[in-house]
Amino acid sequence: MYEEPYRWVEAVGNRRQYLDEQFKQGSPVVALAYDGGILLTTVSKGTPKLYEIYDRLALGGMGHPTDLEKLRFSLLEMAHVEGFNRSPSDVTGSRLVKYGIAPVIKQAFEEVYKAPFIVRILVAELGVKPEKDALLTINYDGTFEELAGCAVLAATPAAQTKMTAYLKEQTPATLSLEQALDLALRAWAIGSLAHQQEETDQQAESDPSAGKAGLVTAPVPSAEVLMAHVRGIAGGRTLECAVLERQALGTSKYRSLKPSDLAPLLPKSLQSVVAN
Amino acid sequence: MAIAGVPATAYEMVRVLEHSFKYYRRTQLQELSFDGKLRAISKLLKDNVPAALAGTGAVVPVFAGYDLEQGSAKIYFYDILGAEFEGVEYAVSGSGSPTIRGILHYLNTWGDQPLNRLPEEQAMVQALRLLTSAAEFDSATGGVNREASLYPVIKLITGAGVQTVPDATLKPLYESQVVRYV
CATH class of the missing domain: 3.60.20.10 (Aminohydrolase, N-terminal nucleophile (Ntn) domain)
Structure with missing residues (x-):
């Protein structure tokens, strides 16, 4: 039935709708450059969403855990084969993404008889110098973007835009790890609130008596409101943070922050989140 | 790991070991155990026996490490066939x-x-x-x-x-x- 071109276009459109639906419950991921490297943050339930890929590469993901595992393994495989056969400095995030997994994701997305990957992926690469830091995001259809400074994954493009705008507006010239963590958590809260807002908006649309209140653009919430939201959600989940540290000893620059590392970095209001 | 013998073989062994330990850690999300690392060296030495017997690639390593699970430092030495022996206080090679x-x-x-x-x-x-x-x-x-x-x-x-x-x-x-x- 997909032989006719317009059928195929329709099928791909349906897939988009289906996939957008799948990310609704997902937790945003924030990557942010700070003075000593790159910080990745998310709040996960159960399965971890931040991983080490190679000496200078980290991965953040949203979506189905099995799909994420599958793509994580192919990234690991590619990176290690390349690093062993050539040299670790030849393993770059942009090559892994552009020639490695982005085409695979695109193909899976467009083969309408097969299941697509339900994932959004963020690859952070620590350069030797800060100017060489790179952040890449890949959408479920294989579209990738190269960014600098900050990158986010969110359930919808609108939430993503809000988070990026917030980060761009709030980021000073240099950030310490503590400041970066604080900012990243606030940006995470912006994304998480945007998801909630969109859900209520959709309900409001289907229920005409509720009026159009949700469609008015709400002002950016204050830092306290955002932190309270993080505290509310992260309480029952895991606050996941990982860094790529330029000054770390040895060749592997990735370090995931344990609760004992996080405690001194977090503001007082969030201490309860890492305590349990 | 310290080595006595042919540098070419030794460097290659170290490269293989480093890469496989890191690959293990990153895929399995946990460190390879100390025993696992010892076995990995044995296996490489065993694979190297033909080269060692031909006189072109003999390597006799000493492996020292800190076993984080047991919280103690350990020293091991090997023969060229890949058998491992624990040297309690010291080990020498070369x-x-x-x-x-x-x-x-x-x-x-x-x-x-x-x-x-x-x-x-x-x-x-x-x-x-x-x-x-x-x-x-x-x-x-x-x-x-x-x-x-x-x-x-x-x-x-x-x-x-x-x-x-x-x-x-x-x-x-x-x-x-x-x-x-x-």
């Missing part, structure tokens, strides 16, 4: 090793204190003295070349990781406690 194996045994048994009780600096001094003794009697052991400021490579292994002792530390130790002016 052409100069027969010279100093006797000294180590003597020091450990009748010295002021057993080798594993030596403080860090004393252990470094002993290592420098032993290497100098080995170089004295074995032409294939490189000695210290003070004119060119070439000192042996000494690494300290602790629970926190592996740390290379800089030449700036070794130079005064060598000059004050190893050199004897005749």
Whole structure:
């Protein structure tokens, strides 16, 4: 039935709708450059969403855990084969993404008889110098973007835009790890609130008596409101943070922050989140 | 890991080991166990037996590490076929090793204190003295070349990781406690 071109276009459109639906419950991921490297943050339930890929590469993901595992393994495989056969400095995030997994994701997305990957992926690469830091995001259809400074994954493009705008507006010239963590958590809260807002908006649309209140653009919430939201959600989940540290000893620059590392970095209001 | 033998084979072994340990950690999200690492070295040595017998690639490593699970430092030595043996206090390898194996045994048994009780600096001094003794009697052991400021490579292994002792530390130790002016 997909032989006719317009059928195929329709099928791909349906897939988009289906996939957008799948990310609704997902937790945003924030990557942010700070003075000593790159910080990745998310709040996960159960399965971890931040991983080490190679000496200078980290991965953040949203979506189905099995799909994420599958793509994580192919990234690991590619990176290690390349690093062993050539040299670790030849393993770059942009090559892994552009020639490695982005085409695979695109193909899976467009083969309408097969299941697509339900994932959004963020690859952070620590350069030797800060100017060489790179952040890449890949959408479920294989579209990738190269960014600098900050990158986010969110359930919808609108939430993503809000988070990026917030980060761009709030980021000073240099950030310490503590400041970066604080900012990243606030940006995470912006994304998480945007998801909630969109859900209520959709309900409001289907229920005409509720009026159009949700469609008015709400002002950016204050830092306290955002932190309270993080505290509310992260309480029952895991606050996941990982860094790529330029000054770390040895060749592997990735370090995931344990609760004992996080405690001194977090503001007082969030201490309860890492305590349990 | 320290090696005696053919550098080409040894470097390749270290590259394979480093990469496979990292790959294991990243895929399995946990470190390969200490025993797992020991076995990995054995396996590489076993694969290398034909080259070793042909006389082109013999490698005899000493593997020292800190077992984080047990919280203790361990030393292992291997034969060229890949059998591993735990050296409780010390292990030696290489052409100069027969010279100093006797000294180590003597020091450990009748010295002021057993080798594993030596403080860090004393252990470094002993290592420098032993290497100098080995170089004295074995032409294939490189000695210290003070004119060119070439000192042996000494690494300290602790629970926190592996740390290379800089030449700036070794130079005064060598000059004050190893050199004897005749």
